[in-house]
C-alpha cells in the first residue's frame with residue numbers, strides 16, 4: 001500500500017513538473033540586453049579584469065567624470081593584492097558582477113558546474129575584499145546561454161544561474177571600441193560591453209565625456225531598477 005502511495009505521489013510530481021515546464025522557469029526578461037528604452041540611462045560594463053592596471057585606469061575615469069562602471073569579474077583572476085583596488089571601485093559607486101570562475105561557455109557545463117562557477121567566484125571576491133559583497137547580476141562568458149548559438153537561451157542554463165541567486169543574466173546591446181561609432185550605437189537603456197585592456201580604456205577616455213551630454217551613466221543594477229547590492233565595508237583606516 002505504502003509503495004503504491006509513493007508511486008502515485010511520484011507520478012503526481014512528474015505530472016505537475018511537466019505541466020509547469022520542468023523546474024520552475026525564470027521570469028521572462030531574466031536575460032537582458034538593455035534597460036528601459038524610455039529613460040536616458042545607460043550602463044558601462046567592463047569584463048574579465050585580468051589586468052589590474054587597466055582596471056585602475058578605468059577607476060580614474062570613474063572618478064574624473066563621476067560615473068559608475070559595472071565590472072564583471074572572473075573569480076580565478078582576482079588577486080589578493082587588489083583588495084584596495086576593488087574596495088576603491090565600490091567607494092566610487094561602481095558595481096561588481098559575476099563573470100564565472102574560469103570563463104567557460106556555460107551551456108557546455110551541467111547545472112551543478114554552472115552553479116559552482118558562480119558561487120566559487122562570490123567566495124573568492126569576499127575573500128579578496130575581506131567582507132561580503134553580494135553580487136546580484138552576472139554576465140555569461142561570450143554572452144552564451146544556449147547550446148545552439150541561434151537560440152537566445154536554454155532554460156536549464158538560466159535556471160542554474162537563478163539558483164545561484166542571480167537576479168539577471170546580463171548581455172549587452174553595444175560592443176564597439178571605436179568611440180565615434182559607439183556614440184552612434186548607444187540609445188536609451190544601452191548596456192555597453194568593454195574589457196580591461198588598453199584599447200578599450202583608450203576608447204572609454206573619449207567615449208565617457210561624449211556620452212555624458214545625452215545620457216546618465218548608472219550601474220547595471222540601477223539600470224535594471226534593482227536595489228543596490230547591500231553590504232557593509234569595514235571603515236578604511238585613516
Ligand SMILES: [Zn+2]
Nearest residue numbers: 047048141142
Ligand atoms: Zn569575458
